[in-house]
Amino acid sequence: MSVADKVRSPCVSICAxxxxxxxxxxxxxxxxxxxxxxxxxxxxxxxxxxxxxREKRSLIHG
Known part of the structure; x- marks a missing residue:
């Protein structure tokens, strides 16, 4: 599998x-x-x- 075929990371460089x-x-x-x-x-x-x-829950619960 080539790199282009891999599912990409959701990382947005806000790591905490x-x-x-x-x-x-x-x-x-x-x-x-x-x-x-x-x-x-x-x-x-x-x-x-x-x-x-998780993202949906975080938006609901702030």
Whole structure:
């Protein structure tokens, strides 16, 4: 698989974990960030689904 075929990281270069170990920039957990480079595209897509849900919750709960 070429680099162009890989699911891209949601990183926005605002790297700070909150009290729940979730990045305030990309909404990935510390573990997801650490494992990202070793994940296949299916795992990455699952993380992105979780990221989307976390981002929605953060907008609702501020």
């Amino acid at each position: 974990l909150d009290e729940n170990d979730v990045c305030v920039g990309c909404h990935r957990s510390g573990d997801e960030i650490t494992r990202w480079t070793r994940m296949d595209n299916e795992e990455r897509r699952e993380v992105l689904r979780k990221v989307s849900e």
